[in-house]
Amino acid sequence: MDTYLVGGAVRDELLGLPVGDRDWVVVGATPAAMERAGFRAVGRDFPVFLHPETGEEYALARTERKTAPGYRGFVVNAAPEVTLAEDLQRRDLTINAMARAADGTLVDPWGGRADLEARLLRHVSPAFAEDPVRILRTARLAARFAPLGFTVAEETVALMRDMVAAGEADALVPERVWQETRRALETDCPDEFVRVLRDCGALAVIFPELEALFGVPQPARWHPEIDTGRHLLLCLRASARLGLEPEARFAVLTHDLGKGTTPRALWPAHHGHEERSVTLLRRLCERLKVPTAFRELAEVVARYHGLCHRAAELRPATVLKLLEAADALRRPERFRQFLGACEADMKGRDGLADAPYPQAELLLRALAAAAAVEPRALVAEGLSGEALGERLRAERIAAIAAACPRD
Incomplete structure (x- = not known):
């Protein structure tokens, strides 16, 4: 039983980025052996286990065979005979298909380090086309790594276009589309996510x-x-x-x-x-x-x-209507x-990227002025119902006018 750190942790370490979640691959083991060692089985589609102390994920080395459309249409083979190279070959991009052995040796059978240095997102093998989620992942990683100069390899864009033409993008389920979209929006270049999806034709589908x-x-x-x-x-x-x-x-x-x-x-x-x-x-x-x-x-x-x-x-009065419509109060x-x-x-x-936006400060002043007019004082005067509402509105309008005088 040999254990290797794999995927994004190896990639980010080589890029000098903070390493988040760490995933591991175990070669030469069986589910029974993992459980005897204290690991807890959690994988639904393939054998994945949680380490008894760290809680990190350990997956048995596996290969996959496409049997149906979509990202669930696979038959998984996680026999002890599956090699590390075979496991890495089924991954999406070369920069995610590297492993680090226990002694620190980098295992890179598919050229991931060279593509890191060339700043390329390139698919590992034609098996990339078997999982439509990889279209979304590639676009998201393009958005994440665009500040470092990464682009999607032309042959990978071409393969993604073929996948869209074959209807693979139609098999994407809403939850995965949203999950990848949200993560892409959190990057420094979310526009690159849209651009890559459009380049391969997936934007029109998704x-x-x-x-x-x-x-x-x-x-x-x-x-x-x-x-x-x-x-x-x-x-x-x-x-x-x-x-x-x-x-x-x-x-x-x-x-x-x-x-x-x-x-x-x-x-x-x-x-x-x-x-x-x-x-x-x-x-x-x-x-x-x-x-x-x-x-x-x-x-x-x-x-x-x-x-x-x-x-x-x-x-x-219109400013107050905007505040009310936006539920700002x-x-x-x-x-x-x-x-x-x-x-x-x-x-x-174009040309306005660094322009000031005084509207925000003005509307925040208006909000503070309107919020300072509280209904409790008016209720204490004996107002209620429609009369209370009219008075409250009038005083808030006056407060906004005083705080934000018009030129």
Whole structure:
């Protein structure tokens, strides 16, 4: 029984990055032998065990044979005779197909270290095409490692295109799509995730609402980048640069979906795209089982980002309506996320990446002023019901006007 550190831990160590989870492969063992050694079996599709002390995952070396479409259509062979090289060959990318022996020796039968040095994401073997999740993983890793100069090898992009053409991307289940998308949004270059998926044709299958944005023009006066798809990519990069939380980055990803359904005859204008965006967003979230917190923030951003951009022009009464519609008084932290997404939208334009966004500061002042007007004092005056509501609203409008005087 020989044990090897494998996968991302070896890759990240060689890149000089912090090593997170550590995965291990055991060669020459059986499930019974692992259990006798105190390991606890947890694998459903193949033999995986938890170390009795560290809790780290140890998998028996295995090979796989494709038997049906999708990522579950495999027959697994985890016999003791399976070699380490055979196990590594079934992995997705060469940079993930290296192992470290107990004595520190690097085992690299598929050229992973050379591809690390060349900054290439390259598939190990044609077996890559048997698992559609690898399309998503490759796009996510492209997003993660783009700051280090990594790109996807041309032959791997070509293979991914063949997979999409063969219908493999149609077999992706919503949970895996969302899992990989969320992780990609947390990287420094989430736009690269979208770009890679589009390059191989998978974006049109997985996110047709996003694919529809490319090639759609916007008014040059407000969008020097013109193309709505290019604007999306710039916005995603801005969301990472601003350090936004994942919920806000998802809101940036989906804030302009309605522009993809604007009739061509109306281009480059997109009147009413906000409500169309919300409709498309809800369908997308239902399809991918997106968590409620992500969906709710994204709806607010899709519907009100244009109003946020015009904050300095709004009357105090309209500002209060925006605060109420965004539920800012009850959920101020989510409102900050809303403002961050709106700022990323504004900065996701050619020449505006470093432009200030005073709208955020103005609306936060307005929120603080409105929140300072509490209903308890008015109730103490004997007000209730409709009269209380009207008075509370009037005083909040006055407070906003005092805190945010218009030019």
